[in-house]
Amino acid sequence: xxxxxxxxxxxxLGVLIASCQNEQSLEFKRYYTSGSLVYQSHCxxxxxxxxxxxxxxxxxxxxxxxxxxxxxxxxxxxxxxxKGQIDVNHRSFEGEMAKIDLNPMExxxxxxxxxxxxxxxxxxxxxxxxxxxxxxxx
Amino acid sequence: MRTAVYxxxxxxxxxxxxxxxSKKALPILGERHAVTKTVxxxxxxxxxxxxxxxxxxxxQYGDTITDKGLNNKIYVADFxxxxxxxxxxxxxxxxxxxxxxxxxxxxxxxxxxxxxxAHDSVPVLKKxxxxxxxxxxxxxxxxxxxxxxxxxSKSYLVSVQxxxxxxxxxxxxxxxxxxxxxxxxxxxxxxDAAEVTKMIADIKILEAEPDQVNAK
Numbered sequence: 497x498x499x500x501x502x503x504x505x506x507x508x509l510g511v512l513i514a515s516c517q518n519e520q521s522l523e524f525k526r527y528y529t530s531g532s533l534v535y536q537s538h539c540x541x542x543x544x545x546x547x548x549x550x551x552x553x554x555x556x557x558x559x560x561x562x563x564x565x566x567x568x569x570x571x572x573x574x575x576x577x578x579k580g581q582i583d584v585n586h587r588s589f590e591g592e593m594a595k596i597d598l599n600p601m602e603x604x605x606x607x608x609x610x611x612x613x614x615x616x617x618x619x620x621x622x623x624x625x626x627x628x629x630x631x632x633x634x
Numbered sequence: 635m636r637t638a639v640y641x642x643x644x645x646x647x648x649x650x651x652x653x654x655x656s657k658k659a660l661p662i663l664g665e666r667h668a669v670t671k672t673v674x675x676x677x678x679x680x681x682x683x684x685x686x687x688x689x690x691x692x693x694q695y696g697d698t699i700t701d702k703g704l705n706n707k708i709y710v711a712d713f714x715x716x717x718x719x720x721x722x723x724x725x726x727x728x729x730x731x732x733x734x735x736x737x738x739x740x741x742x743x744x745x746x747x748x749x750x751x752a753h754d755s756v757p758v759l760k761k762x763x764x765x766x767x768x769x770x771x772x773x774x775x776x777x778x779x780x781x782x783x784x785x786x787s788k789s790y791l792v793s794v795q796x797x798x799x800x801x802x803x804x805x806x807x808x809x810x811x812x813x814x815x816x817x818x819x820x821x822x823x824x825x826d827a828a829e830v831t832k833m834i835a836d837i838k839i840l841e842a843e844p845d846q847v848n849a850k
Contacts, residue, residue: 542723550723551730552765594719 531609547614555584558614572633663818685816691776694759709743715750721807725824737772744773751777814849
């Protein structure tokens with residue numbers, strides 16, 4: 497009898513945890529899918545279909561180390577543009593990236609897309625995280 | 635019996651296609667008019683096609699490039715500027731396979747005219763070429779007076795205007811294919827990788843045309 501109760505409780509817990517995870521991965525998928533559309537209309541011309549960039553003119557988005565170490569700066573970089581020299585994939589880039597006028601939700605979506613495409617596996621960037629990081633823009 | 639008829643029909647269709655493709659030639663685009671001349675006492679009518687007029691620009695090395703520098707060259711022309719964030723990166727990303735395919739072909743050139751000469755000085759164009767890993771004399775980035783560039787663009791884009799009578803052609807990312815007689819032989823949407831692939835195939839067809847092989 498006891499064993500049955502334990503099994504029942506465990507299975508209920510199991511279902512709860514599984515549905516929780518599903519909820520999370522569903523949200524990730526929603527961000528990722530919407531992010532891919534934002535990417536196509538605002539980023540792809542310059543950074544390319546595979547995030548490959550363009551030779552020495554436009555940096556690629558395939559450098560996971562750069563992405564990870566600049567994670568909190570990414571919303572500001574996209575929203576305010578970028579000027580000056582940066583080093584990506586052992587190549588240095590200068591020139592200027594234009595401001596991209598996206599709202600915080602679009603920023604969260606596109607960052608989630610980029611950080612989980614082109615060989616990057618950096619997980620989801622949430623809406624609240626973007627809001628907090630935007631407040632720290634210089 | 636019926637199957638045999640089908641098979642024969644399919645085979646003859648296939649051979650028909652093959653036969654046509656071996657005789658492929660590119661159309662001549664742009665305006666044309668008929669000229670009647672008297673040769674040996676007989677009236678002969680000839681079609682005269684519009685050609686690219688004389689021009690003078692400076693390339694990324696600071697060399698002056700005129701229409702004469704493109705005599706007996708097959709070339710592709712486009713219009714861009716180095717700070718363009720929209721279509722230019724796509725155009726020149728798509729142009730790189732063209733450059734790589736023909737960079738060792740002596741009678742082939744690519745010329746990219748900047749439409750922003752105030753910013754795109756010779757050193758800026760040189761830097762741009764360097765960053766694209768473009769070396770040598772196959773791909774020239776040209777700058778000159780803004781009026782001259784806009785004027786010459788009309789000659790190149792005349793056939794684009796025929797096909798698409800609206801819009802800002804200079805900024806639509808067209809690639810224009812010119813033959814050794816400076817006639818327009820094709821226009822391609824440079825932002826569409828498939829069209830650029832077709833252009834590479836067309837350049838090879840053009841190179842094999844008797845008019846091009848025998849040009850002196």
